[in-house]
Amino acid sequence: MSGARPFAVSLAVTLGLALVGATAAYHTRFVADNCNAAAPTPTSYITRDGSATVALRARFEGYQWAGGCWNDNDRDDSPNDPHEDPATGGEGGDCSGFTFKVWRESLDQSDSGFQQWGMLRNVHGPYTAAAFKAGAGAPNITVSKSLLTKMDALASDGHIGLIYATNPDGTDQIIEAKGEDYGTNIWTRTYRGSSSYTGVRRTGWSA
């Protein structure tokens, strides 16, 4: 009986420490456990419709600053990631990484061709929101905001979202990776009229 107490204490402490560590690590394990570095598939046929599908598959998934890997189980698998940390390895893209994959762009900014990236391919791409706003990269141009259509983007110096539909009151339904507390989804936004935002278009669509 004399060994029962130290056995129980050390069992409890070890188990507790291990589980606390595992729980803490959970939020940083999504990319390591699920994502890959597979090469993209070049494709010559790409439509706005297809890009809308890529975007819709990211709905309800998470947000990760500087990230670009998600699955399609309609939940954030790494919720409550710390804000302001690009290295937490959580699920989801950030706004510009999401746009890069939805527009199926190349890592080479001089290449305007189309690259099909898998959902679980962890890639952010070379563009920040501000770079998209400036029309940086061979496939991207700035466009008058009055002329924007579905799957064109509205970009500011710190954010970018894609137009999914237009509403009768002049607002837009924007599909976007909004932030850690928001994830990726469709929201009503007034970006189009805001002087902080510029219209951006990916060129070269089929059909």
Added chain:
Amino acid sequence: MSQQGRRPSRFDRRRLVPALLGVLAGCTLASVTVGLGSSAVAQRAHSEAGAVFDATHLPALLRLPGERPRLVYDVQCVPEGVDDPERGCDVDGTVFFREDSREAFRAQKLQPSSSFGMRQLTATVPLDVASDTDGFEYYAELRTGGRAAPILLPAGGAHAPHRSLPLPNASTVELGSHVFGNADPGERVVFTRWGDGPRDVGLEPGRSLPAIGASAFDVTDDGKVVVLLDEAHRRALRFEGHEPAPTSVSLAIDGRLADLATDTDGSMYVLESVAAPGRTPLVRWFDRAGRELGVVETAERTPAEIRSGSDGPVVLQHPSHQWMPVADGGALSPPRAQARKAAVGRPVGAGRQVVVLRRGAGEILAAILAGGRVQRSWRIRSDTPLGDVQLAEPAGNRLVIVSRVFTHATDEFTVLVLDGHRLGRQFSTPSDEWAEAAPLGRFRLVGHDLYRLGSNASGAFVARYDLEMP
């Protein structure tokens, strides 16, 4: 002799062995537990692509004489397990029309089409239907061969169809080119600094530009109380009359660009924007003291704004683009009931509704309906692009419209007071959007006073404008 150098005694060894066994058992148990947890996570994190089936439609709510609407439904459909997003599934659909709400609906098959690489189903409205002087009602049912349930647009289907109303006597208002730089800042009635103190309003944490804070506000019917939603601190700040400091009311909310509507009894409705997985966003109802009175989900995925009406709060919801009552007879309404009582116009009391349609870059059609018929209507044209219509609401016999005007480099809000058949008054306000707020949470009209929520680097404020005309 130091403690570190002392070898374990026999007594210590008796304790050390079971302790080491405990560590070993703990590691084993933890490994099993974490392993099970990991496999559960791995199960959730499957790589298979899910099915996609979604549709949107910009309804022809208002139209000018001679216009024959072409109804267009953008449809996204890809089967489950298909990685290639370009490989769509078969979709078809039917649109149902009727000219009179007492008649049965007539079915017309939607035709496949495409525009800019987007798959669509379309129908041109039959001439006899389009030329009916009282307009027509319609809804669509969209289907796929897969397991997905049909989509009804609007969600209430035959119970709450879209309406398309002709405007034969619309008064035309020509705004010309907007002159920027003459915006009226208004009379500031509330100001509160960014911060965490009792009088401050909070900014949401995170890498969000612009900042997010003071997401919405409302003003009581007597104009004496301004309520500011401080969602970062999960509270409302009530600014009453000439009281030097606001009263803080704690609210159990999960804000994130939430909108706010107050009722005549001081109760508050908060419309959240982020939903739990597989759910729709919530409307939370609180009494004046912040006690929760109820919670209900919205009918649709993308609610845009909440307003108090004479018959209770209503929420503008997308993709139906309809105003849906979220309470009925003093109780919150479930999503299905919301969709079945939806309307294309915002109810503004006495059986009246206001319908707005911004079309093209610089045109707004607006109508006041009474008893379901167009009472007065306007066609507003601008050479400067018009953006979001933030407010369209009667003030006495007038209609007040607040819309954004914008260029590539700047934006303001233009306030139009439409008096009978003419533009009675027009002025502009700054946009003052240093922090992001709820998309349609920036303006409120109480009597003849227009209130505007703005923000700058120091804090958030509410400005007032007297719309009374000489």
